[in-house]
Amino acid sequence: MRYIVVFAQQEIGYAVGFDDSADAVDFLFWGYEEYDLIPYGIFDALTGEVFPYEHRGELVIDIDEETISRTARDYLKAAIRQTT
Template sequence: MRYIVVFAQQEIGYAVGFDNTSDAHDFLFWGYEEYDLVPYGIFDALTGEVWPYEHRGERISDVDDQIISRTALDYLKAAIRHTT
């Protein structure tokens, strides 16, 4: 799991991991289109890069990149604790 998507649903932040960027983008696209998710962006766990999500060329949320990184890293820490 390299790419961590960060999003909100009913004003609560969540994160989910994916192995490739196309699955991560698809999740955010369809989550926004079909399930009322508010996509924040994608965090690359290998490089530390953040890509704010744009839906059809426009940002959906005005969330700072640091919030995306922090949420993704918290998700990774929790995932590691559950596997050890």
């Protein structure tokens, strides 16, 4: 799992991991379109880069990249703990 998607639903932050960047973007796109998710962005666990999500070329929410990064890293730590 390289790409960690960070989003909110009903004001609660969540993260989900994907192996492919296209799947991560699709998740945010359809989550916003169909399921009332508020997409923050994608964290690349390999490079540490953060990509704030733009829906049809426009930012959905102005969120600081550090929040996206921190949420994704917390998700990764929890995932690692569950596998050991």
